[in-house]
Amino acid sequence: MNFQSIAFLAFLALTAAVCLTAGRSSRRRGMLLLGAASAVFYLLAPRGAAGMLILLLGCGVTKWAAERIADTDRRHPALAAACVYHIAVLAVFKYTGFFTGGVLSMGWAPVGLSFFTFQQLWYLKEVYTGQYVPAREDSLVLYSFFFPTVTSGPILKPQAFFPQLWEGRFLHPEWADIAAGLYAICCGTMKKVLLADAFGVVVNNGWGRLGELSAPAAWLVVLGYTLQLYFDFSGYCDIAAGAARLLGLRLPVNFNSPYRSLSVGEFWKRWHITLTSFLRECLYIPLGGSRKGAARTYLNILVVFLVSGFWHGAGWTFLVWGALHGLAQAAERAWGPGRERLPVWIRWGLTFLFVNAAWVFFRAPNLSGAMELLGRAVAGGFAKPQEWLLAGLYGKEINAVEMLVPAVRSWTNILRVVILYGVGLLAALWPRNTVARMDTFRPTIWRGAVLVAGMVWSVLSFTGIATFIYSNF
Known part of the structure; x- marks a missing residue:
């Protein structure tokens, strides 16, 4: 059952109502019902x-x-x-x-x-x-x-x-928990439906016609997948955290504004945090961690990220992606304090550029496809992206706008790119993410109106929405 569906919202509402009602009289009965609901799911x-x-x-x-x-x-x-x-x-x-x-x-x-x-x-x-x-x-x-x-x-x-x-809070959530849970569910759904899948349209169009991409178009595809993957997986985690909060449970933070990182090492402290913690505690430290000299440390890092890549997918592209991240962290350690003396914007730019390039291998069907896209990004010429790259992007919304304001018809392509990528980058780089706001969230009329409008738009867009990317792993 996809999170981004009316069926899931109905399932969640019914599960919360039944389990919370049962939990008031018997915590154990509520727990058994929650287990039964999870089995049905x-x-x-x-x-x-x-x-x-x-x-x-x-x-x-x-x-x-x-x-x-x-x-x-x-x-x-x-x-x-x-x-x-x-x-x-x-x-x-x-x-x-x-x-x-x-x-x-x-x-x-x-x-x-x-x-x-x-x-x-x-x-x-x-x-x-x-x-x-x-x-x-x-x-x-x-x-x-x-x-x-x-x-x-x-x-x-x-x-x-x-x-x-x-x-005390399990099956006995406070009103603040319920408000925070609903807030996270709304944010996660909007991330997935309105942003991740919109970027997915551009990404899929680009990968379908690699040989026709100019350099600007190739970078729209590369950056598009970087943002698609983030909003897809962090959106899932927001919905999961919100659903758990409705039941009085708190899930660990899994994302902490990873694209604000100033190093690849910092990126992995902010991206898929529970996976990083698992690999550090269950693999890196048992292998010796950083206790057995520099060479052994670099080898351990490489092994950890090769395992991470292979865990994500059974293919050479995932192994290359893992190896790139392992080698990048080894290089950062070897560089030492000198890297920290670089201006902040340079450290951020180098990190973000590397993460974008590495994601190409994560998305590519094969190594030759990854190299072709990276090649187009460097040597594809400076022609503006063609209209087919945006085919299907906010199609219904654009048709409605063009009917209401015919004068914008010649500007819709550039508006779609500017709005989608501008909002995506702003949301991804915003200092306070959804999970950080859950503990301080307080409902207001303005916030409620925005969330309701976003959810209505999302629900109306459910048809044809793809499943979460990480559910494939």
Whole structure:
């Protein structure tokens, strides 16, 4: 069930009403109903029944291992066995085609398997190190299938989830929580529908006719995907955070204005923060971190980002994308304090340019396509972008404006570009993001009117809206 649908909004409203009502009389009953709602949500996904069976088996393995980790004689074999199981299941469903050159392929994977796998591994690691001690009343199934996070995260540490189930606000949200939750849901929906998918129109048009792109058009495609991916994934996380807040739960921050970063290292402290935290705690530090000399540190960084790239997708383009980010961070460390003495605008510009260029490999169907787009961006000539690049962008809205104000017909293309990219850059670079505003949000008539108008526009645009990009990973 897509977040950007009337069906999801109805599901969320019904789930919140039932669970909050039940939670007033019995927290445990409300928790059971929330678990049931999360199961229904997952079952409605493509191949939901088969996927749920695979994930439930994974929950069973995790529970079995967690119980044996408490036994000091069996903790190492139990941890190893469970980790091997989870990684093997992920590899079979997601990477069989890659490792066999396409000879064999599963053809499908349980929805959210990549996020589920890392969350189970994080749970096991926290239990193994004693950072989290499981309680008898913990619901591993709810932790694994919680409907706002099951398909695309954020990846939850156990101590960021389970303690909240027994705190005062779970199923007993305050009015401020409800207002903040609705605010985040509206913002996330508008990010996805009005911005991410609008940029997606330009990006898809450009990738469909690479050989015809001029340099300005190529840069519109490159920058368009940079903004599309951000608004798509951060929009999902905003909706997830808002849905959880309606139930009295707080999700960890997953985005913190990443395109304001002054270095690639800072970018990864702001982008997909829970994934970065998982890789740092569960891979980088166990590999030795930065404790074994410069060469080993650079190698560890590279390994971490190769794993990050491969986790995102079974293809050479994702590995190149991961390698670029690993090498960039190694280069920044090698450069040292000298880089910090550069003017802020130069550091920001270098970082933003690098991130844009690296995203090309993330989006490209193959390496040759990525190199072709980058080549067009450098040597494609200075002709203005052709009209086909904007075909379908705000089509209904533009038709309505042209009917009301015929004089703007000759200016609609330039207006579409200026407004879309101007608003997109402003929103992406704004210092305070949606999650930061949730804790201080106070409803007013003006804010309510803007949010209602944006949601109405979004709902009217639901038809034909694509699914979230990260749900494919």
